[in-house]
Amino acid sequence: MQTYLVGSLAGSIPASPPALHIPDGFLNLAISLVFWAFTIMLLAIAVRRTNNELGERQIPLMGVMAAFIFAAQMINFPVAGGTSGHLLGGALAAITLGPWPAMLVMASVIGVQALLFQDGGLIVMGANIFNMGLLTALIGYGLYRGVLGRPRGVRLAVAGVAAWLSVMAGALATSLQLWLSGTTSLSIVMPAMLGVHTLIGVGEALITVAALTFIMQTRPDLLEAEARAARGGRGWVLGGLLAALMVVLLSPLASTNPDGLERVAGDLGFLDRGLGTPYQLIPDYSIPFLGQTPLSTILAGTIGALIVATLAFGVARMLRRRSAQPAAKAEHPVS
Amino acid sequence: MTMQAHTLDRYQAGVSLVHRLDPRVKVIVTILFIVSNVALPDGAWLAFLLAWWLLIASSWLAGLGYGYLLRRSFVALPFALAAITAIFTIPGQPLFAWMLGSWHLTITDAGLIRFVSIVVRSWLSVQMAILLTATTQFPDLMHALRHLRVPKLLVAIVSFMYRYLFVLIDEAARLLRAREARSARSTAGAGGGSIAWRARVAGNMAGQLFLRSYERSDRVYNAMLARGYAGQFLTINPHIMRRRDWAVLLLAGVVLLIVQLVGRLPLVAL
Numbered sequence: 001m002q003t004y005l006v007g008s009l010a011g012s013i014p015a016s017p018p019a020l021h022i023p024d025g026f027l028n029l030a031i032s033l034v035f036w037a038f039t040i041m042l043l044a045i046a047v048r049r050t051n052n053e054l055g056e057r058q059i060p061l062m063g064v065m066a067a068f069i070f071a072a073q074m075i076n077f078p079v080a081g082g083t084s085g086h087l088l089g090g091a092l093a094a095i096t097l098g099p100w101p102a103m104l105v106m107a108s109v110i111g112v113q114a115l116l117f118q119d120g121g122l123i124v125m126g127a128n129i130f131n132m133g134l135l136t137a138l139i140g141y142g143l144y145r146g147v148l149g150r151p152r153g154v155r156l157a158v159a160g161v162a163a164w165l166s167v168m169a170g171a172l173a174t175s176l177q178l179w180l181s182g183t184t185s186l187s188i189v190m191p192a193m194l195g196v197h198t199l200i201g202v203g204e205a206l207i208t209v210a211a212l213t214f215i216m217q218t219r220p221d222l223l224e225a226e227a228r229a230a231r232g233g234r235g236w237v238l239g240g241l242l243a244a245l246m247v248v249l250l251s252p253l254a255s256t257n258p259d260g261l262e263r264v265a266g267d268l269g270f271l272d273r274g275l276g277t278p279y280q281l282i283p284d285y286s287i288p289f290l291g292q293t294p295l296s297t298i299l300a301g302t303i304g305a306l307i308v309a310t311l312a313f314g315v316a317r318m319l320r321r322r323s324a325q326p327a328a329k330a331e332h333p334v335s
Numbered sequence: 336m337t338m339q340a341h342t343l344d345r346y347q348a349g350v351s352l353v354h355r356l357d358p359r360v361k362v363i364v365t366i367l368f369i370v371s372n373v374a375l376p377d378g379a380w381l382a383f384l385l386a387w388w389l390l391i392a393s394s395w396l397a398g399l400g401y402g403y404l405l406r407r408s409f410v411a412l413p414f415a416l417a418a419i420t421a422i423f424t425i426p427g428q429p430l431f432a433w434m435l436g437s438w439h440l441t442i443t444d445a446g447l448i449r450f451v452s453i454v455v456r457s458w459l460s461v462q463m464a465i466l467l468t469a470t471t472q473f474p475d476l477m478h479a480l481r482h483l484r485v486p487k488l489l490v491a492i493v494s495f496m497y498r499y500l501f502v503l504i505d506e507a508a509r510l511l512r513a514r515e516a517r518s519a520r521s522t523a524g525a526g527g528g529s530i531a532w533r534a535r536v537a538g539n540m541a542g543q544l545f546l547r548s549y550e551r552s553d554r555v556y557n558a559m560l561a562r563g564y565a566g567q568f569l570t571i572n573p574h575i576m577r578r579r580d581w582a583v584l585l586l587a588g589v590v591l592l593i594v595q596l597v598g599r600l601p602l603v604a605l
Binding site: 022024027028029032044050051056059063067068074079085096108109111114116118119121122123203209213214215 | 345365366369370372373374407408410414417418420421423424425449453454455456457458459460461464465468473476486488489491492493494495496497498499500502503504506507508510511530531533534535536537538539540541542543544545546548549551552555556559564565
């Protein structure tokens with residue numbers, strides 16, 4: 001869709017945006033529902049937080065910012081041989097707007113892309129939002145938040161790394177979802193996805209850093225992340241680091257050990273769909289699969305840790321919010 | 336320059352039965368249709384065929400030529416490549432086998448069935464989604480989502496986003512055109528400067544767009560305040576479920592149930 005627009009409006013050669021939008025039919029119902037559950041949970045928290053922090057300004061701000069992300073995805077630059085770098089925007093949105101507004105913004109963008117342009121399916125939208133909106137915001141904000149007090153060069157470098165990692169995380173999550181749905185084999189999809197997105201991630205990193213440099217020079221007061229420096233953000237940094245760690249550990253592990261994972265899957269036979277077998281809503285392989293080999297233990301452990309970390313810091317933030325509110329009310333007496 | 340981004344609007348105006356249905360019904364039927372497809376087992380060809388007939392019938396009822404759906408459905412095709420590995424890796428009766436270097440590539444019957452089933456499911460689902468947006472105006476779609484318990488804030492953000500999409504896309508197009516005019520071309524190989532420089536130009540454009548958008552949102556907010564905005568949107572467009580809406584919902588439910596049953600009968604699962 002956006003390639004069509006670029007071609008028709010600017011007369012330049014259409015190029016392909018990051019290919020992370022999963023269409024319907026490529027994930028099974030179980031995975032779709034699981035990721036819808038994650039997404040709904042996190043978006044519900046995001047709605048409440050944004051309500052508290054932005055108040056009535058939130059709708060015009062985030063609506064226009066969502067349109068910005070959508071339009072910004074049209075901005076490209078030539079890399080080599082007819083391909084060009086593009087912006088996904090999750091990390092940039094998180095650094096400039098804050099993590100919760102960024103999640104809502106990215107969810108809106110992905111929703112509109114799916115609804116209007118069929119760029120991504122409807123029942124797999126939960127997974128798409130998780131991959132491209134939630135993970136990217138977590139890594140983008142978490143890592144950047146950790147270096148807030150440092151000199152500008154360090155912050156920009158970390159922002160670039162965070163942007164690259166966020167794209168890789170999206171690719172990793174997409175590969176895992178496709179594999180767990182039995183759509184592809186891990187040994188092929190993961191190296192392919194990660195390989196392609198290594199370059200795309202570099203493009204993302206470059207544009208994100210350049211955009212941030214521009215914003216820092218012209219309107220540094222707009223960087224939401226800086227404005228939050230006074231308040232604690234340890235949960236985010238922890239979450240971001242955890243997610244980044246998962247990406248860094250899992251990618252080479254899975255790419256160099258495809259035989260190991262495939263053997264596990266083959267032994268348990270969950271990729272073997274007999275003909276005429278009635279579809280099972282909750283596949284049996286989930287639980288036994290997560291306990292067989294050391295590799296699956298690592299996988300299970302890190303996925304579990306991420307879930308726990310997300311839930312934990314979410315709860316912690318909500319509790320801290322509630323205890324801080326009486327203080328806030330005392331600071332700003334309603335006249 | 337006048338707005339050029341009108342190609343974003345996917346609505347095809349009409350007065351058919353489908354156009355006049357309550358948007359909630361259309362959203363629910365679309366989702367049920369997609370879920371039904373995904374729930375069907377691999378190789379349930381008769382069931383897929385029935386689902387396809389349901390699709391064609393709906394498209395006919397909507398007054399849209401089937402060619403319209405077909406043309407726009409090819410957008411999901413590239414992703415089919417991701418599923419193609421299923422042909423080789425799913426264990427089953429081998430059909431063809433050959434050596435590619437040191438790799439043993441075997442196409443199995445189960446793998447082929449799986450691959451085709453995935454592509455068919457995806458293709459059917461995309462077409463139903465296209466039908467939904469072609470027969471439902473965007474504000475009605477948003478209102479339907481609100482009725483279906485999607486949080487107010489999200490719906491409001493998406494509605495706002497849609498409103499300003501055209502404006503900001505034109506803004507981005509202006510930036511791209513300005514870059515073209517200043518010789519930083521985006522065509523293959525002939526661009527000037529290093530990759531870092533080109534990235535910096537693109538990043539500056541993105542940053543520019545960000546600032547313009549942010550400051551515009553400030554102006555929009557102040558304009559809204561000046562017009563009495565207090566954080567809530569009021570709409571005067573209640574959607575009422577008429578008898579024909581319930582009828583369509585019921586009919587769709589029954590048809591999809593039949594599709595599910597057909598898909599699981601051992602006689603017809605080839």
